[in-house]
Amino acid sequence: xxxxxxxxxxxxxxxxxxxxxxxxxxxxxxxxxxxxxxxxxxxxxxxxxxxxxxxxxxxxxxxxxxxxxxxxxxxxxxxxxxxxxxxxxxxxxxxxxxxxxxxxxxxxxxxxxxxxxxxxxxxxxxxxxxxxxxxxxxxxxxxxxxxxxxxxxxxxxxxxxxxxxxxxxxxxxxxxxxxxxxxxxxxxxxxxxxxxxxxxxxxxxxxxxxxxxxxxxxxxxxxxxxxxxxxx
Amino acid sequence: xxxxxxxxxxxxxxxxxxxxxxxxxxxxxxxxxxxxxxxxxxxxxxxxxxxxxxxxxxxxxxxxxxxxxxxxxxxxxxxxxxxxxxxxxxxxxxxxxxxxxxxxxxxxxxxxxxxxxxxxxxxxxxxxxxxxxxxxxxxxxxxxxxxxxxxxxxxxxxxxxxxxxxxxxxxxxxxxxxxxxxxxxxxxxxxxxxxxxxxxxxxxxxxxxxxxxxxxxxxxxxxxxxxxxxxxxxxxxxxxxxxxxxxxxxxxxxx
Numbered sequence: 001x002x003x004x005x006x007x008x009x010x011x012x013x014x015x016x017x018x019x020x021x022x023x024x025x026x027x028x029x030x031x032x033x034x035x036x037x038x039x040x041x042x043x044x045x046x047x048x049x050x051x052x053x054x055x056x057x058x059x060x061x062x063x064x065x066x067x068x069x070x071x072x073x074x075x076x077x078x079x080x081x082x083x084x085x086x087x088x089x090x091x092x093x094x095x096x097x098x099x100x101x102x103x104x105x106x107x108x109x110x111x112x113x114x115x116x117x118x119x120x121x122x123x124x125x126x127x128x129x130x131x132x133x134x135x136x137x138x139x140x141x142x143x144x145x146x147x148x149x150x151x152x153x154x155x156x157x158x159x160x161x162x163x164x165x166x167x168x169x170x171x172x173x174x175x176x177x178x179x180x181x182x183x184x185x186x187x188x189x190x191x192x193x194x195x196x197x198x199x200x201x202x203x204x205x206x207x208x209x210x211x212x213x214x215x216x217x218x219x220x221x222x223x224x225x226x227x228x229x230x231x232x
Numbered sequence: 233x234x235x236x237x238x239x240x241x242x243x244x245x246x247x248x249x250x251x252x253x254x255x256x257x258x259x260x261x262x263x264x265x266x267x268x269x270x271x272x273x274x275x276x277x278x279x280x281x282x283x284x285x286x287x288x289x290x291x292x293x294x295x296x297x298x299x300x301x302x303x304x305x306x307x308x309x310x311x312x313x314x315x316x317x318x319x320x321x322x323x324x325x326x327x328x329x330x331x332x333x334x335x336x337x338x339x340x341x342x343x344x345x346x347x348x349x350x351x352x353x354x355x356x357x358x359x360x361x362x363x364x365x366x367x368x369x370x371x372x373x374x375x376x377x378x379x380x381x382x383x384x385x386x387x388x389x390x391x392x393x394x395x396x397x398x399x400x401x402x403x404x405x406x407x408x409x410x411x412x413x414x415x416x417x418x419x420x421x422x423x424x425x426x427x428x429x430x431x432x433x434x435x436x437x438x439x440x441x442x443x444x445x446x447x448x449x450x451x452x453x454x455x456x457x458x459x460x461x462x463x464x465x466x467x468x469x470x471x472x473x474x475x476x477x478x479x480x481x482x483x484x485x486x487x
Contacts, residue, residue: 132292137389138318151330
């Protein structure tokens with residue numbers, strides 16, 4: 001326990017003193033996962049809306065498939081993206097492997113597969129009168145869609161936050177397509193794995209604390225959003 | 233949809249057919265006409281298809297088949313429905329109000345019509361005064377009473393100056409005062425040449441308001457088994473002022 005206490009104190013010291021390497025890792029995590037969620041969530045929500053509100057052949061099997069893929073292991077996504085981006089892969093000529101862009105692509109896939117079924121659940125359970133009212137008042141389909149999404153903003157924002165929490169803590173894809181390169185593609189989860197292997201617990205604990213605080217903040221935010229959604 | 237000629241219907245549909253996914257034929261209506269300034273009351277048992285019929289008329293739900301008389305030609309429903317936009321408005325049994333202020337709700341349909349901000353503000357203000365809702369303009373519409381919500385929904389539709397208004401059970405769940413106000417508003421709509429279709433289980437509130445009464449039975453429109461007292465003023469009713477309403481608002485005031 002002495003070792004753990006001492007490592008925790010050193011971790012707090014590293015965070016407070018503004019250790020450059022540590023904050024660089026935190027910066028990589030937030031820029032990669034933030035970029036991935038900003039790109040994937042809007043597209044995923046539009047697809048979720050189409051699945052919930054438009055009838056077309058094959059809709060139900062598609063929904064079932066997407067629901068099954070929601071919990072796909074991140075290493076499997078990492079493997080697929082790795083194969084696409086590696087030299088002999090379909091997009092090998094782009095030389096994206098072991099870059100932050102590759103990490104963003106991998107996390108976009110994970111977030112997309114998470115958001116579509118979750119947002120579909122929110123949209124499918126919503127009051128259809130919102131859509132019908134917007135349409136009968138003359139709104140074009142795209143505007144009626146935005147109206148419905150605005151009505152459900154708390155639920156959909158909660159989905160986006162949960163997806164962000166999933167990708168910022170995932171290690172499988174980041175380590176496979178990012179390569180855990182110092183000051184470049186090393187993010188919080190890959191750094192924790194590396195530092196633990198090296199026996200450098202202080203930095204691992206410091207990064208773990210950042211994730212814990214983040215998880216706490218996101219949970220509080222989620223709780224507040226759910227509360228607001230229920231009140232209305 | 234051309235019309236101000238009293239005898240010409242503003243909307244006429246023929247051969248309306250609708251089958252449920254179960255295979256049951258829900259609607260099999262040969263002809264349905266809606267006239268300017270007249271109120272058509274539709275009655276029928278629960279689940280008989282009244283709401284579906286209104287949604288088909290408003291373009292919200294596709295029929296299996298329907299023809300629309302449009303400027304002297306017969307158009308398929310799927311083609312004609314674009315002309316319905318903002319002209320035929322459907323109001324739910326329980327009004328759905330957006331989670332925003334009363335003013336924003338009433339403004340909703342006016343966006344995209346090419347009106348200036350000043351014109352939109354003026355029309356919204358006039359319509360709120362017309363419905364006696366000015367004092368509630370800044371309130372969130374979801375916080376209002378059932379009767380007030382109903383009036384906001386009606387006002388939100390009327391500000392678009394529709395030719396036809398479809399009201400699904402507008403008296404359901406309202407107290408006596410709200411029913412009376414809703415009845416007066418329907419009379420006002422008629423006086424302003426709006427064609428109104430009302431579905432209602434209750435005949436009493438429609439007494440003196442409905443000009444025509446049809447019953448939906450086995451998918452067809454038939455004369456009712458119980459009839460309502462018709463509007464005594466025919467299809468050109470007097471203007472009626474509801475108690476507490478402050479000003480006459482010409483909903484045909486142009487865009």
